[in-house]
Structures are given as C-alpha cells and as structure tokens.
Amino acid sequence: MIDYRVRFRTNLVIAACGLAAFAVVPFVANSGLLFLAGLVAINIVFGLSWNFLFSGVGLLSFGHAMFFAGGAYGMALITRHVPEMPFLLALVLGAACGGLIALVFGVVALRRASGVYFAVLTLAFSELIHILITKTTFLGRNDGLTGIPRPVIELGFGTLNLTSATAYYYFIIIAMTLVAVMMWCFQNAPAGRLLQAIRQDQMRTAFLGTPIQGWQLTAFVISGTVAAFCGAVMVPFTQIASPEIAYWTVSTQPILFTLLGGAGHFWGPAVGAILFGAIDYGTRTMHGLSEITVGVLLLAVVLIIPGGLLGLLKRRRAAASKSTRAETAGERTSETEAGK
Amino acid sequence: MTRIMEARAMHKSYGQVKVLEDVSFDLEEGEAHVVIGPNGAGKTTLFRCLSGETRINSGTIMLNGQDVTGLAGWQRVQRGIGRSFQVARIFQDMSAFENLIVAIETRERNEKGIWASFGHIAPRRAVMDEAERLVHELGLEGTLDDPAGTLSHGDKKRLELAMSLALRPKVLMLDEPTAGMSPSDRSEAVRLISDVRARYGLTLLLTEHDMEVVFGLATRLTVLHHGAIIASGEPHKVRADARVREVYLGQH
Numbered sequence: 368m369i370d371y372r373v374r375f376r377t378n379l380v381i382a383a384c385g386l387a388a389f390a391v392v393p394f395v396a397n398s399g400l401l402f403l404a405g406l407v408a409i410n411i412v413f414g415l416s417w418n419f420l421f422s423g424v425g426l427l428s429f430g431h432a433m434f435f436a437g438g439a440y441g442m443a444l445i446t447r448h449v450p451e452m453p454f455l456l457a458l459v460l461g462a463a464c465g466g467l468i469a470l471v472f473g474v475v476a477l478r479r480a481s482g483v484y485f486a487v488l489t490l491a492f493s494e495l496i497h498i499l500i501t502k503t504t505f506l507g508r509n510d511g512l513t514g515i516p517r518p519v520i521e522l523g524f525g526t527l528n529l530t531s532a533t534a535y536y537y538f539i540i541i542a543m544t545l546v547a548v549m550m551w552c553f554q555n556a557p558a559g560r561l562l563q564a565i566r567q568d569q570m571r572t573a574f575l576g577t578p579i580q581g582w583q584l585t586a587f588v589i590s591g592t593v594a595a596f597c598g599a600v601m602v603p604f605t606q607i608a609s610p611e612i613a614y615w616t617v618s619t620q621p622i623l624f625t626l627l628g629g630a631g632h633f634w635g636p637a638v639g640a641i642l643f644g645a646i647d648y649g650t651r652t653m654h655g656l657s658e659i660t661v662g663v664l665l666l667a668v669v670l671i672i673p674g675g676l677l678g679l680l681k682r683r684r685a686a687a688s689k690s691t692r693a694e695t696a697g698e699r700t701s702e703t704e705a706g707k
Numbered sequence: 708m709t710r711i712m713e714a715r716a717m718h719k720s721y722g723q724v725k726v727l728e729d730v731s732f733d734l735e736e737g738e739a740h741v742v743i744g745p746n747g748a749g750k751t752t753l754f755r756c757l758s759g760e761t762r763i764n765s766g767t768i769m770l771n772g773q774d775v776t777g778l779a780g781w782q783r784v785q786r787g788i789g790r791s792f793q794v795a796r797i798f799q800d801m802s803a804f805e806n807l808i809v810a811i812e813t814r815e816r817n818e819k820g821i822w823a824s825f826g827h828i829a830p831r832r833a834v835m836d837e838a839e840r841l842v843h844e845l846g847l848e849g850t851l852d853d854p855a856g857t858l859s860h861g862d863k864k865r866l867e868l869a870m871s872l873a874l875r876p877k878v879l880m881l882d883e884p885t886a887g888m889s890p891s892d893r894s895e896a897v898r899l900i901s902d903v904r905a906r907y908g909l910t911l912l913l914t915e916h917d918m919e920v921v922f923g924l925a926t927r928l929t930v931l932h933h934g935a936i937i938a939s940g941e942p943h944k945v946r947a948d949a950r951v952r953e954v955y956l957g958q959h
Contacts, residue, residue: 369802369852371829557812558824564798564809571796574758575813576784576874 375555381634382548385411389540393533400648405536405604407644408543409597410624414636415550416593417621422630423554424586425566427486430493431594431621433472434465436500436613438595441465443512443608454518454529458599465595466588468496473587477580490615497613511609515602535604542600546593551633553589562586594621623661627668629675638676711736711878711910712757717766719749719756726752727763728934734878739904739911741921744931745954750914751793753931754882757912758790759783771877785817789876793883795863799856803847803866806855807838810873841869844906845899861892865899872907879904880912885920897923922946930954 392404413435420426441464445457452460476488500506507513517535520527529535553559564572565579573579602608611617620643621636628639643661650656672679712734719727726749734740744750755761757768759780768776775783784790798806808830815823815834830838842848845865850858855866864884871879884900885893897920904911915921921928922942929939930951938948945951 369805375828552828553825555828556825557816557827557830560805560809560812561816561824563801567798567800568796570760570792571798571870572809572813573779573781574760574784574790574792574796575810575870576781576817577813578779578781 371555378551378633379548382544382551385547385637386540386544390537393536398532401532401536402604403644403648405532405539406601407640408540409601409604410620410640410644411637412543412546412550413594413597414621414624414628414640415547415633416590416597418625418630418633418636419550419554419593420586420590421625423559423566424562424583426583426587427482428489428590428618429486429615429622430489430491430618431590432613432615432617433468433489433493433496434591434594435598435617436496436608436610437465437468437591438462438598439602439608439612440500440506440512440598441595442599442602443515444506446515446603447512450516454520458596461599461602462592462596465598466592468595469588469591470584473584473591477583477587490618493613493618494615497610497615500610500613507608507610509610511607511611513607515606515608517603517606529603532604539600539604543597546596547637550593554633623665625675626665627675629677629679629681631674632677632681635675635677642676709736710734711771712912713769714757715767715769717753717756717768718764719752719761720764726934727756730766730931730934730936732757732929732936734910734912735927736877736910737908738926739901739913739924740927740929741913741915741925742929742931743915743921748931749934750931751882752934754790754880754912754914758788758880784874784876787877788880789871789874789878790880791864791867791871791882791884793886795860795867797855797858797863797866797870800854802852803855803858803862804838804842804851806866807841807869807873808834810870811837814874837873841873844903845869845872860887861896864888864896868899868903872903875907876909878910878912882914883916884913885915885917893917893920894923896920900924 389404389408393401396404413431416434417428417431420428438461442457442461445452445460449457472489472492476485476492480488501509517530519530529538554562561572561577562582565577565582569579598612624636624639624643626639627642628637629635646660646664647657650660668675674682710733712732714730714732717727717730717732718725730749730753732753742750742753752761756763759775759778759782763776766776767774770783770786770788773786775786778786798809801809811834812824812830842851845868847862847865847869850862855863858866868881868884881900885896888896900911901924903909911924913924925942927940928942928945930937930945930948932954937954938945938951
C-alpha cells in the first residue's frame with residue numbers, strides 16, 4: 368500500500384534540497400550565473416505548471432506563453448501605473464491576470480475542442496496575444512515595458528529591501544519553492560486524484576458523478592495562474608517585460624523541460640529546466656549551439672528514453688530492486704538446498 | 708412497489724438509422740430487470756439512453772419522479788444511478804485501491820461539497836476504511852497494489868462493480884456484466900451480483916446475452932427486437948411467449 372506520509376516527507380526533502388542548492392549559488396557564482404539561476408528557478412515552476420495540465424489532467428497546451436506574458440505584463444503595468452500598491456498584492460494580481468486569460472480562453476475552448484484541436488487553439492490564442500502586445504502602445508509595442516524597479520517590502524515591524532539582484536534572487540527561490548510544494552500538495556489531495564482520474568478515463572470519471580469540463584477548466588485556470596505568477600515574479604528581476612516572452616518559443620520551453628526530465632514524475636520538469644539552463648550556460652559563447660544541443664538531446668531522449676531522465680532513473684531502480692529480490696530468492700533456494 | 712425509473716416514448720436514431728422506436732420502459736424499486744434481445748436489437752443503446760451517455764431524440768425519462776431527460780450522465784449519477792461498462796472502465800495506471808478511493812471521494816464530494824477535495828495530502832482514514840471494506844466484500848484482496856490495468860478481466864469487472872457500489876446508488880445498471888467470461892467465472896459473477904443486490908437493497912438493470920445469467924438473476928425480463936419491446940414481464944411468462952421464442956429463444 369502507498370505510504371502517503373512517507374511520500375509527502377520525501378518530496379518535502381527534495382524541495383528543501385533544491386532550495387538549499389539554489390541558495391548556495393550567490394556564494395559561488397558571478398552575477399551572470401546568478402541571473403541565470405534565478406531564471407532557471409522561475410522556469411522550474413513554469414514547467415511544473417505546464418506538466419500539471421499535461422500529466423495532471425491530460426490537457427495539452429501549446430500556448431503557455433500567454434499566461435507567462437499575461438502575468439509579466441500585468442505586474443509591469445501595476446508597478447508602473449500604481450507604484451504605491453504593495454508588492455505582494457501586485458504579484459497576486461499579476462498571477463490573476465493569467466488566471467483570467469485561462470478562464471476566458473478555457474470557457475470557450477474546452478466546450479468546443481479536445482486533444483490536438485485544443486492544443487492548436489491554445490497556440491493560436493497565444494499568438495493572438497503576442498500580436499496584440501506588439502501592436503499596443505499602452506503595452507510598449509516591440510520595445511516592451513522597461514525600467515521596472517525591484518521592491519522594498521513593508522513588513523510592519525521592518526522593511527525587506529529586495530532592490531539588489533541577490534536579495535531578489537533569494538525572494539525568487541523561496542517563492543518558487545513554496546509554489547512548487549503547494550502544487551505537489553494539490554496534486555496529492557483528493558482534487559488532484561480526481562484530475563488524474565479524468566486524464567486516465569473521462570467517461571468513467573463522468574459516470575462516478577463528476578462534471579468533467581468544470582474540473583478541466585479549474586485545472587486550466589490553476590495552471591494559467593501559476594504560469595502567470597512565474598511571469599510576474601520574473602519582471603522585477605529582469606526589470607523588463609518584453610514581447611519575446613509572449614512568443615511561441617516560450618510556450619515550447621515547458622514542453623522541452625517536461626520531455627527532458629520526464630512527464631511521469633512530479634519533479635521531471637524541474638530536472639529538465641535545470642539541464643536546459645546548464646546547456647544554455649555551457650554554450651553561451653557560441654551562438655546557435657544551444658539550440659542544436661537541445662534539439663539533439665531532445666531527439667535522443669524521445670527516441671532512447673521516452674520517460675525522460677527521471678523515467679530512466681525510475682526504471683533503473685525498479686530493475687535493481689527486482690534483481691536484488693531475485694538474488695535473495697536465489698540465496699534462499701540455495702540455502703534450502705544446502706539444508707537438504 | 709414504487710417506480711424508480713420511467714421512460715416514455717423514447718426515440719433514438721444515429722443519423723438515418725433508427726435504433727429505438729417508441730420504447731417505453733419501467734423500472735420498479737427492488738427488481739432485477741434484465742433486457743435481452745438479439746445482436747443489434749438496441750440493448751446497449753437503450754442502456755446508454757437511460758444512463759445518460761447519450762441523449763434521446765424524443766420522449767421523456769423520469770428518475771425518482773424527476774424529469775432527467777435533459778440531464779447529462781454525471782447529473783443522473785448524482786441522482787442515484789451507478790453503472791458499469793461492457794468493457795470494464797477503470798483507471799488503468801492507478802492501483803486498484805486508489806480506484807476505489809477516487810470513487811469514494813467522489814461520493815463524498817457530491818455529499819459534502821467541494822471543500823472536501825482540498826487541504827489534505829492523504830485520503831482520510833474513513834475513506835481508506837471504506838475502501839478496505841469494499842475490497843473484502845468483493846474479494847479483491849490479492850490485487851490491491853497492482854496497477855489496475857494489469858488485473859485479470861474478471862478482477863477488472865469486480866473492481867468496477869466495487870467502484871459503482873462506492874457511490875451508494877439506488878439503481879445499479881450493468882451492461883453485460885459477464886461478457887467475455889468463462890462459464891465458471893460467470894456463475895461466480897451471478898452469485899456476486901445477487902449477493903450485492905440483496906445486501907445493498909439495490910434495484911438492478913442489466914443487459915445480458917447469457918441465458919443462464921438471465922434466468923439466474925432476473926425478476927423481470929424485457930425482450931427488445933429491432934428497437935421495440937416485444938415482451939416484458941415475469942421471466943417464465945416471457946419465456947413462454949410465442950413471439951419471443953420465435954425471434955430469440957428459439958435460436959438456442
């Protein structure tokens with residue numbers, strides 16, 4: 368039987384180890400690497416939000432950039448036009464922008480389409496938002512919204528100054544860890560189990576008395592909100608919201624992370640995002656090499672280890688435990704033979 | 708006896724093909740009503756229409772005195788229907804135990820409201836206990852932790868039955884519950900179904916092919932032929948009906 372407590376503790380330890388590893392970065396790396404690490408931390412949760420939809424409820428999104436950009440632009444607009452708003456509230460509102468986009472799009476698309484058709488619709492809608500951004504003066508057209516300041520948070524008993532890149536980096540990794548743990552908890556709550564049931568057999572779930580579309584929409588909105596939260600957190604870090612983050616290549620990123628790391632495991636996208644960041648860093652001096660490396664790696668993963676890196680690890684472990692079990696069984700039989 | 712389900716003048720066609728024509732169908736509380744008929748007679752379509760998997764073109768369906776004609780399947784399930792499928796539908800990648808937990812949690816969600824679905828990372832103790840009770844009742848002890856997709860055909864059917872029972876339905880609808888089973892599994896299944904029916908005080912609606920199963924379970928028999936009901940009543944009377952013998956039983 369599954370020991371739920373042990374499983375929870377294990378995953379909490381994984382999250383804590385990840386946080387600790389990221390927390391060390393400022394002590395050992397230069398500012399360029401620190402910047403990259405911050406983006407990787409954001410990408411991890413961005414990837415988790417995509418896989419929440421894909422492996423969690425069985426919806427394929429090719430347009431996650433629209434949520435990410437929605438959060439980023441929402442945050443940038445609030446910071447520029449309502450600078451007196453508390454930072455954390457602004458983040459929440461930024462995330463809500465993505466949730467709202469997901470709600471509007473989901474209500475229309477989920478009623479009409481499923482499977483590949485749904486995926487193509489997300490791509491089309493995401494492109495529409497990209498074009499809207501580049502054509503709207505209010506949103507800075509092709510230049511984006513620049514000069515977003517990093518916040519100083521009033522805590523009542525004191526202030527938390529996040530204006531330096533390092534300080535804000537720590538804010539990022541803590542916020543991302545919290546969101547990741549919350550997502551894990553949600554996926555293991557009864558609601559998450561239900562979404563998993565919907566992925567595996569919609570008809571059966573419906574005939575247990577569950578409105579499928581309502582739950583799919585809920586999952587879609589949650590995924591969009593989390594993706595938008597990632598975008599909103601990123602904006603003060605990079606200090607710019609540019610139209611590139613709404614481009615379709617951004618939508619492909621969480622898919623790449625998930626395929627590299629393994630869709631069947633909760634932390635798969637995290638492994639993929641870190642690997643992706645490492646490749647980006649290793650090939651930064653040679654323009655174009657990063658894309659080639661990622662492409663070749665993706666091809667290799669899909670063809671050779673379809674379950675991704677964590678899928679490979681899982682299989683290895685299963686095979687190892689099987690062989691040890693076989694060995695002990697073998698020993699036992701030889702013992703009994705010796706006993707005879 | 709009260710009438711738990713009442714369908715009047717149902718018509719159903721797929722494109723040009725008329726499958727059900729002016730079918731009226733009753734289900735009395737506590738009975739075990741079996742629908743039989745040759746292949747293509749419309750049994751499965753009738754089953755789908757009553758359960759809400761597909762909508763009828765005209766006619767009405769009442770459940771417990773409420774009009775459910777326009778309601779989707781999940782809404783009818785919330786009003787007291789539980790159903791199985793001809794090829795057992797279960798959650799393949801989950802363990803058999805988790806399949807049951809999903810079913811029980813779904814019932815709790817419908818009873819207690821949506822907030823029961825959040826805030827805890829393990830199934831509640833009461834849910835686990837209930838799942839274990841169902842496991843024992845249906846003899847699934849040996850297969851608890853296996854992915855449900857790897858279960859044997861018969862175990863899948865039993866698991867699906869257990870999931871339907873977890874919903875505590877008033878009406879249990881089984882679409883060919885013994886399809887694809889060996890004769891010994893079949894009599895085992897009949898025994899299990901009649902046990903469950905007695906213990907839970909269920910009203911049963913079945914479609915079936917196998918005559919042994921039909922006469923082993925039925926308290927009422929309805930014969931469907933070319934999308935119309937040609938006889939309905941107590942099994943031995945229907946069996947004696949001349950027309951029924953001609954179109955169906957005579958072939959055996």
